[in-house]
Amino acid sequence: MSNPTARSETKNWLEKLPSVSVLGPLMALLLSIAFFATQHPNFFTLTNSALITSQVMVVAVLAIGQTLIILTAGIDLSCGMVMALSTMVMTKMAVDFGLPAPLTLLLGLLVSTGFGFLNGLLITVLKLPPFIVTLGTLNIAFAIMQIYTQAQTITVSDENSILLFFKQDISFAGITIGYGAGIALTLFLFTLGSWALSNTAPGRHLYAVGNNPEAARLTGIPTQRVLLLVYTLAGFIYGIAGWLSISRYGIGNPNAGSTENLDTITAVVLGGTSLFGGRGLLIGTIIGALISGVFRSGLTLMGARAEVQILITGILVIVAVAVDQLSKGKNSR
Amino acid sequence: MENIIFEARGLVKRYGQVTALDGTDFSLRAGEILAVIGDNGAGKSSLIKALSGATIPDSGDIFLDGKPVKFRSPIDARHHGIETVYQDLAVAPAMTIAENLFLGREILRPGLLAKLFRVIDHKKMLEEATQHMQGLKIGIRSMSQAVETLSGGQRQGVAVARSAAFAQHVVIMDEPTAALGVKEGNMVLDLIRRVRENGLPVIIISHNMPHVFEIADRIHIQRLGKRAAVVDPKKLSMSDTVAIMTGAMRTEDIPTEMLA
Numbered sequence: 001m002s003n004p005t006a007r008s009e010t011k012n013w014l015e016k017l018p019s020v021s022v023l024g025p026l027m028a029l030l031l032s033i034a035f036f037a038t039q040h041p042n043f044f045t046l047t048n049s050a051l052i053t054s055q056v057m058v059v060a061v062l063a064i065g066q067t068l069i070i071l072t073a074g075i076d077l078s079c080g081m082v083m084a085l086s087t088m089v090m091t092k093m094a095v096d097f098g099l100p101a102p103l104t105l106l107l108g109l110l111v112s113t114g115f116g117f118l119n120g121l122l123i124t125v126l127k128l129p130p131f132i133v134t135l136g137t138l139n140i141a142f143a144i145m146q147i148y149t150q151a152q153t154i155t156v157s158d159e160n161s162i163l164l165f166f167k168q169d170i171s172f173a174g175i176t177i178g179y180g181a182g183i184a185l186t187l188f189l190f191t192l193g194s195w196a197l198s199n200t201a202p203g204r205h206l207y208a209v210g211n212n213p214e215a216a217r218l219t220g221i222p223t224q225r226v227l228l229l230v231y232t233l234a235g236f237i238y239g240i241a242g243w244l245s246i247s248r249y250g251i252g253n254p255n256a257g258s259t260e261n262l263d264t265i266t267a268v269v270l271g272g273t274s275l276f277g278g279r280g281l282l283i284g285t286i287i288g289a290l291i292s293g294v295f296r297s298g299l300t301l302m303g304a305r306a307e308v309q310i311l312i313t314g315i316l317v318i319v320a321v322a323v324d325q326l327s328k329g330k331n332s333r
Numbered sequence: 334m335e336n337i338i339f340e341a342r343g344l345v346k347r348y349g350q351v352t353a354l355d356g357t358d359f360s361l362r363a364g365e366i367l368a369v370i371g372d373n374g375a376g377k378s379s380l381i382k383a384l385s386g387a388t389i390p391d392s393g394d395i396f397l398d399g400k401p402v403k404f405r406s407p408i409d410a411r412h413h414g415i416e417t418v419y420q421d422l423a424v425a426p427a428m429t430i431a432e433n434l435f436l437g438r439e440i441l442r443p444g445l446l447a448k449l450f451r452v453i454d455h456k457k458m459l460e461e462a463t464q465h466m467q468g469l470k471i472g473i474r475s476m477s478q479a480v481e482t483l484s485g486g487q488r489q490g491v492a493v494a495r496s497a498a499f500a501q502h503v504v505i506m507d508e509p510t511a512a513l514g515v516k517e518g519n520m521v522l523d524l525i526r527r528v529r530e531n532g533l534p535v536i537i538i539s540h541n542m543p544h545v546f547e548i549a550d551r552i553h554i555q556r557l558g559k560r561a562a563v564v565d566p567k568k569l570s571m572s573d574t575v576a577i578m579t580g581a582m583r584t585e586d587i588p589t590e591m592l593a
Contacts, residue, residue, distance in 0.1 A: 199452055204453065207425070220408045
């Protein structure tokens with residue numbers, strides 16, 4: 001038998017850790033960074049780190065909304081397409097119709113928030129499963145976007161447009177970080193979101209709704225209102241991600257959206273958030289997004305084919321989901 | 334009459350062709366533990382659901398402190414100071430004990446901004462949770478551990494403690510010892526006694542006759558959708574009680590001194 005005092009001290013120490021759920025993802029991220037650093041001299045440099053971060057920031061911000069939804073035991077298949085639609089509203093109205101960019105930005109945010117609200121209404125009022133609802137709105141958003149833009153890419157040529165706000169570099173101590181403004185926004189949103197999830201009553205209610213909806217309802221939490229709010233807020237976040245995407249790529253791209261959908265779910269799952277709801281941390285999601293980015297960058301530097309990156313991401317996701325499933329079995333006893 | 338604080342008269346509840354409650358009466362006295370027993374289909378869950386707001390009876394009246402009340406939902410009943418401990422739906426396992434105790438009623442930080450964003454006072458919630466759990470003598474070391482790390486009895490303890498903390502009038506417990514082993518079951522029974530000592534009357538629904546006889550001050554026997562009798566467990570034997578419950582002994586045959 002082990003010494004009981006020592007055992008309880010270990011347990012205390014474990015309890016004080018933020019959550020064991022992000023330890024695995026964090027280890028995976030550090031290990032993959034270490035691995036690729038040994039494979040290529042240009043991998044572990046400030047420039048490449050900033051590049052990786054700017055490459056994953058759009059998906060990371062999108063995945064904030066996805067995380068909120070998955071924490072409620074839901075899923076959103078429409079997120080990438082809703083983002084793409086919002087970028088088209090923002091760019092086409094500004095460039096083709098000559099409306100002021102701040103106005104079109106607001107209109108784009110309104111459209112994405114509206115889609116989130118629609119998802120939430122269908123899920124809470126009609127009690128339809130999130131998977132089916134968002135599969136439907138995915139197609140609706142796609143079709144509206146194609147009709148509205150006639151599949152034309154819109155380039156934002158006005159360098160001073162507010163739509164390109166987050167493309168600004170940030171320089172300090174002689175180092176320039178490309179898309180520093182966008183990276184800063186991403187980190188800010190993750191910090192704010194993490195804080196709100198753990199320190200506000202609505203944040204905790206979101207976990208309760210995902211963890212045990214019946215218990216949450218019986219304690220008086222308005223579970224349907226929480227869900228509606230979560231989907232609506234997620235829609236707003238997709239609009240912000242759209243703004244970030246325009247800043248990053250300088251265009252409204254009507255072909256965007258389909259890969260981002262799955263990329264967000266990949267980021268959330270790699271970040272240790274349970275698809276069964278109620279477990280996980282937002283900080284895990286940015287770690288998850290970075291894991292994908294690190295693999296993509298590292299494999300590219302090593303000269304691997306693009307298909308290999310997809311293959312490895314696929315394997316990683318399955319491993320992460322398997323870990324989730326196994327730990328669920330352990331927890332429910 | 335004794336001091337009756339929670340009462341129901343002539344409750345009727347039908348589900349299609351099935352009559353679950355056929356004009357049942359019910360009364361709870363101040364500071365007592367009242368057990369509700371009955372065979373499957375006798376209408377005891379329907380009765381408890383009506384009393385806790387989980388279902389709305391088709392007819393009949395419910396009185397709390399002598400005043401007529403109508404509960405439209407469990408939340409509604411809770412606003413009237415009636416807390417229910419549900420058999421297995423009670424807790425969010427991944428959340429901490431303190432969070433579970435205050436779920437839906439979080440303690441917020443002072444200040445206008447904190448109120449606006451509903452910022453939780455984690456420290457105060459931990460302190461109050463610790464104090465409250467100690468008051469009920471529930472021996473759990475850390476209130477910041479997840480409920481899923483607890484044993485079944487300790488989880489039930491958290492659910493009971495939550496109800497006791499917020500109930501103003503009545504605590505209702507649905508099969509509180511059903512899923513527990515002997516030792517843990519006894520632990521929960523002790524806990525229920527302490528809730529009574531703190532001045533709250535308790536309604537307990539249970540299939541476990543030894544537990545019922547150990548803890549109840551009075552036993553409400555439900556049969557065929559009606560209250561067959563209310564008996565005193567110190568006077569009537571367990572086998573006679575079961576006989577009334579199954580219909581082997583008629584209500585009229587119970588000696589009056591055994592009734593409570």
